[in-house]
Amino acid sequence: MTSRKIVCLTEGHSEPHAGKTAANVIRYRREEVVAMLDSTQVGKNSRDLFAVTTGEPVPVIANLDEAPSANTLLLGIAPPGGKIPASWRKIILQAIGRKMDVVSGLHDFLNNDAEFKQAATAAGVKLVDVRSNSEKSIARRKGLRPDCLRVHTVGHDCSIGKMVVSVEVTNGLKKKGWDAKFIATGQTGIMIEGDGLPIDCIVADFVSGAAEKMVLEHQHHQILLVEGQGSLVHPSYSGVTLSLLHGCAPQALILCYEIGRDTVTGVESVKIPPLAEIKKMFELMANIHQSCQVIGIAINSRRVDAAAAAAERARVKAEFGLPACDVLRDGPDELVDAVIAFHEQGGWHSP
Amino acid sequence: MTSRKIVCLTEGHSEPHAGKTAANVIRYRREEVVAMLDSTQVGKNSRDLFAVTTGEPVPVIANLDEAPSANTLLLGIAPPGGKIPASWRKIILQAIGRKMDVVSGLHDFLNNDAEFKQAATAAGVKLVDVRSNSEKSIARRKGLRPDCLRVHTVGHDCSIGKMVVSVEVTNGLKKKGWDAKFIATGQTGIMIEGDGLPIDCIVADFVSGAAEKMVLEHQHHQILLVEGQGSLVHPSYSGVTLSLLHGCAPQALILCYEIGRDTVTGVESVKIPPLAEIKKMFELMANIHQSCQVIGIAINSRRVDAAAAAAERARVKAEFGLPACDVLRDGPDELVDAVIAFHEQGGWHSP
Numbered sequence: 001m002t003s004r005k006i007v008c009l010t011e012g013h014s015e016p017h018a019g020k021t022a023a024n025v026i027r028y029r030r031e032e033v034v035a036m037l038d039s040t041q042v043g044k045n046s047r048d049l050f051a052v053t054t055g056e057p058v059p060v061i062a063n064l065d066e067a068p069s070a071n072t073l074l075l076g077i078a079p080p081g082g083k084i085p086a087s088w089r090k091i092i093l094q095a096i097g098r099k100m101d102v103v104s105g106l107h108d109f110l111n112n113d114a115e116f117k118q119a120a121t122a123a124g125v126k127l128v129d130v131r132s133n134s135e136k137s138i139a140r141r142k143g144l145r146p147d148c149l150r151v152h153t154v155g156h157d158c159s160i161g162k163m164v165v166s167v168e169v170t171n172g173l174k175k176k177g178w179d180a181k182f183i184a185t186g187q188t189g190i191m192i193e194g195d196g197l198p199i200d201c202i203v204a205d206f207v208s209g210a211a212e213k214m215v216l217e218h219q220h221h222q223i224l225l226v227e228g229q230g231s232l233v234h235p236s237y238s239g240v241t242l243s244l245l246h247g248c249a250p251q252a253l254i255l256c257y258e259i260g261r262d263t264v265t266g267v268e269s270v271k272i273p274p275l276a277e278i279k280k281m282f283e284l285m286a287n288i289h290q291s292c293q294v295i296g297i298a299i300n301s302r303r304v305d306a307a308a309a310a311a312e313r314a315r316v317k318a319e320f321g322l323p324a325c326d327v328l329r330d331g332p333d334e335l336v337d338a339v340i341a342f343h344e345q346g347g348w349h350s351p
Numbered sequence: 352m353t354s355r356k357i358v359c360l361t362e363g364h365s366e367p368h369a370g371k372t373a374a375n376v377i378r379y380r381r382e383e384v385v386a387m388l389d390s391t392q393v394g395k396n397s398r399d400l401f402a403v404t405t406g407e408p409v410p411v412i413a414n415l416d417e418a419p420s421a422n423t424l425l426l427g428i429a430p431p432g433g434k435i436p437a438s439w440r441k442i443i444l445q446a447i448g449r450k451m452d453v454v455s456g457l458h459d460f461l462n463n464d465a466e467f468k469q470a471a472t473a474a475g476v477k478l479v480d481v482r483s484n485s486e487k488s489i490a491r492r493k494g495l496r497p498d499c500l501r502v503h504t505v506g507h508d509c510s511i512g513k514m515v516v517s518v519e520v521t522n523g524l525k526k527k528g529w530d531a532k533f534i535a536t537g538q539t540g541i542m543i544e545g546d547g548l549p550i551d552c553i554v555a556d557f558v559s560g561a562a563e564k565m566v567l568e569h570q571h572h573q574i575l576l577v578e579g580q581g582s583l584v585h586p587s588y589s590g591v592t593l594s595l596l597h598g599c600a601p602q603a604l605i606l607c608y609e610i611g612r613d614t615v616t617g618v619e620s621v622k623i624p625p626l627a628e629i630k631k632m633f634e635l636m637a638n639i640h641q642s643c644q645v646i647g648i649a650i651n652s653r654r655v656d657a658a659a660a661a662a663e664r665a666r667v668k669a670e671f672g673l674p675a676c677d678v679l680r681d682g683p684d685e686l687v688d689a690v691i692a693f694h695e696q697g698g699w700h701s702p
Contacts, residue, residue, distance in 0.1 A: 139587040200556040204591045207555045233639050236490040239594025240555045246586040267492050288584050
């Protein structure tokens with residue numbers, strides 16, 4: 001099988017929030033990415049645009065002709081509602097014409113689009129819709145291994161870095177010799193990990209069943225880091241969050257938040273409650289079926305400087321009496337150690 | 352348009368829990384039902400099998416030949432997972448052969464079944480999948496009318512009568528001259544009301560958006576009674592429950608429970624917490640975005656006798672200091688009056 005040579009398409013959307021799919025594929029699959037495509041940002045690179053500092057920066061190109069070796073176009077954005085921007089159609093068709101596969105995590109499936117489908121068939125390329133699924137399992141709470149520690153990242157809003165925290169803590173645990181596995185539940189996580197299920201695109205009745213299925217499949221590992229989605233206080237996505245929480249049945253939570261995020265993304269009329277209330281809500285809902293507690297706090301401090309980030313970190317550690325860090329700014333060690341300490345202290349083994 | 356003459360298919364499943372779709376179509380659409388089909392229960396009728404006491408009992412037949420005037424076969428069960436029982440295939444094909452339309456509320460769509468589809472096309476009949484939808488709205492919390500009172504039925508488990516309570520209270524309000532509307536969110540409710548959306552069969556990200564959409568569409572009525580689904584404590588369906596709660600943004604809740612229901616339906620290892628805890632959980636989650644309170648309690652007392660039901664009703668009224676009744680045993684008046692009192696007292700008008 002030919003290895004992937006990816007162009008990340010972010011045309012008009014090359015900033016860290018809108019382009020989080022591209023940013024994280026570049027962060028964790030750097031070796032597969034040859035360029036970013038955004039004709040409005042030519043001359044810049046992934047470091048300038050996304051502040052991704054791992055590996056060599058990825059150059060921005062204006063046209064697919066500039067990346068003749070590329071064999072895959074990856075749609076690099078995650079807009080609410082998951083629609084394909086109208087202006088992207090001709091770029092996608094161009095890529096198909098160049099015999100490139102197209103990978104998408106959007107709710108609008110490429111394979112449901114007659115024009116794309118026809119072009120892809122003619123060119124003999126694949127249209128990969130990462131969110132497409134036909135999951136129909138119901139959560140049964142049977143067969144969960146008591147010796148597998150399930151850690152779940154939850155947060156005060158969507159798009160605050162729960163996936164990044166899950167990946168960084170998983171990698172940190174592996175470096176220290178633990179058998180840990182990242183359980184991807186969103187399109188970007190799936191593109192990075194190569195497996196997982198797109199929780200938010202499953203028929204509602206079967207979301208917790210899908211989360212449970214992933215846990216059952218991978219619980220031979222010592223520790224699972226299950227990527228969270230949305231937030232219990234987000235009026236549009238709270239149900240996805242709760243299905244996932246109850247489906248993966250965690251014994252431990254890492255609570256994620258972003259400094260300066262005061263209102264819910266996409267529903268700016270809704271204020272986000274204080275973090276202490278969010279923590280109580282998650283612990284209440286997580287404890288209905290088994291014992292579960294928040295064991296650490298992940299801070300996303302991308303919008304503030306180092307001094308402000310350090311001050312907030314000290315403040316939040318004092319307020320909650322818990323380990324806390326920004327996994328990108330500070331490294332994940334404090335949270336990795338919190339997971340190990342919780343594992344070793346025991347008492348979490350009940351199903 | 353020819354009026355429907357329905358045979359309710361419940362073959363092998365003619366009891367109130369499994370056959371709740373049939374029981375409620377008979378309860379609220381009696382004029383359209385000509386027979387129940389269950390060869391294992393011949394000689395009995397809907398009153399014997401479902402304890403539905405409104406209207407004349409519906410006879411049970413063993414074979415479609417016994418209902419020559421029927422033009423619609425309605426699949427009358429709602430099993431977890433929503434699969435069509437294998438033994439029903441030949442009855443469905445027989446109905447299609449007799450030029451009957453087939454109406455189904457199951458997750459397994461008739462229209463996705465090649466054999467059914469081909470037979471229906473040949474016979475020129477309709478296969479109606481009530482749960483089929485392509486909803487893709489995201490909840491935005493915009494445009495909610497402050498003068499429309501949204502009452503939502505919630506409960507301690509699934510299948511405890513939230514739909515029946517919603518319909519009975521709506522009808523009770525109408526009788527007293529109020530402009531009330533039942534908002535159906537499940538397959539049976541949709542079959543009864545003729546509109547609504549199958550909340551549990553919508554892609555997870557869009558469930559709250561679908562609930563919001565129904566509210567926006569019908570908020571010219573004075574009062575909406577939004578049918579609840581599942582329960583916040585049901586590990587398989589809690590996310591559906593929360594999406595619906597946050598999507599329909601109620602100012603008032605009616606808390607439903609069944610006497611003697613101790614464990615979660617389908618996941619019997621999970622104990623249902625005490626009703627007072629359930630009430631706290633719903634009020635906590637409902638109050639994140641606006642003020643909302645439980646204004647009455649609906650008791651399902653079908654498993655106990657009149658004396659035990661009366662004793663429980665007195666007990667629960669004393670415990671919670673709220674109106675409480677079994678809408679089928681006692682009539683819905685106490686809950687209807689609670690809704691009217693809440694409406695008239697005011698203070699709920701904030702969005």
